[in-house]
Amino acid sequence: QKEVEQNSGPLSVPEGAIASLNCTYSDRGSQSFFWYRQYSGKSPELIMFIYSNGDKEDGRFTAQLNKASQYVSLLIRDSQPSDSATYLCAVNVGNYQLIWGAGTKLIIKP
Amino acid sequence: DADVTQTPRNRITKTGKRIMLECSQTKGHDRMYWYRQDPGLGLRLIYYSFDVKDINKGEISDGYSVSRQAQAKFSLSLESAIPNQTALYFCATSDLGRRFFFGSGTRLTVV
Numbered sequence: 001q002k003e004v005e006q007n008s009g010p011l012s013v014p015e016g017a018i019a020s021l022n023c024t025y026s027d028r029g030s031q032s033f034f035w036y037r038q039y040s041g042k043s044p045e046l047i048m049f050i051y052s053n054g055d056k057e058d059g060r061f062t063a064q065l066n067k068a069s070q071y072v073s074l075l076i077r078d079s080q081p082s083d084s085a086t087y088l089c090a091v092n093v094g095n096y097q098l099i100w101g102a103g104t105k106l107i108i109k110p
Numbered sequence: 111d112a113d114v115t116q117t118p119r120n121r122i123t124k125t126g127k128r129i130m131l132e133c134s135q136t137k138g139h140d141r142m143y144w145y146r147q148d149p150g151l152g153l154r155l156i157y158y159s160f161d162v163k164d165i166n167k168g169e170i171s172d173g174y175s176v177s178r179q180a181q182a183k184f185s186l187s188l189e190s191a192i193p194n195q196t197a198l199y200f201c202a203t204s205d206l207g208r209r210f211f212f213g214s215g216t217r218l219t220v221v
Contacts (some may be wrong), residue, residue, distance in 0.1 A: 004152075008150065032208065034209075034210075036210075041215075042214070042215075043200055043212035043213060043214055043215050044153070044200075044210075044212050045212070046209050046210065046211075049208065049209070088152065088153070090210075092208070097155070097158075098210065100152040100153040100154075101152055102150055102151055102152035103152060
């Protein structure tokens with residue numbers, strides 16, 4: 001069974017520090033990887049996607065992919081209280097389907 | 111106006127009742143999905159549709175049915191609601207299966 005695993009947290013990070021969120025996946029054939037942010041009671045919103053090994057940066061966010069280790073991570077620099085949310089990792093396993101992790105709850109402490 | 115609109119936002123219903131959740135989108139996407147979200151379990155796929163004539167079961171379709179009335183409309187029905195169908199339900203669209211765009215969700219409680 002294809003799986004995506006995340007630590008449920010909560011992960012508590014001081015304001016201004018770097019938050020590091022991790023995700024592992026089981027399907028070696030996975031081609032694309034996504035990070036969504038979900039505020040409590042709200043719908044998920046896409047913040048980053050990555051297709052190739054290495055790093056991809058967008059503002060304060062960096063996605064890192066290591067296909068050999070089946071590992072994808074999200075770094076948030078200069079963390080702000082508004083970054084407090086649950087972060088969902090999703091993996092495209094073909095046929096335009098995503099498998100979703102259960103999410104990591106991030107708390108940024110002022 | 112929201113690109114993906116779900117109605118109702120909240121619903122309380124009794125066990126055994128039939129209920130329909132509706133979704134409409136203005137993004138022009140062919141692909142539409144219904145997910146449920148339970149605490150600690152992430153998003154689980156109920157049904158998905160790649161066009162009006164293409165409906166597919168997801169991992170947890172038992173007890174649910176769908177109708178794709180038009181490219182822009184995709185509704186989810188619970189034929190006979192049971193308490194363990196209490197959850198947050200999301201409709202989503204996608205552009206070629208890459209980026210997903212979600213509605214605001216329907217919080218359903220079955221008592």
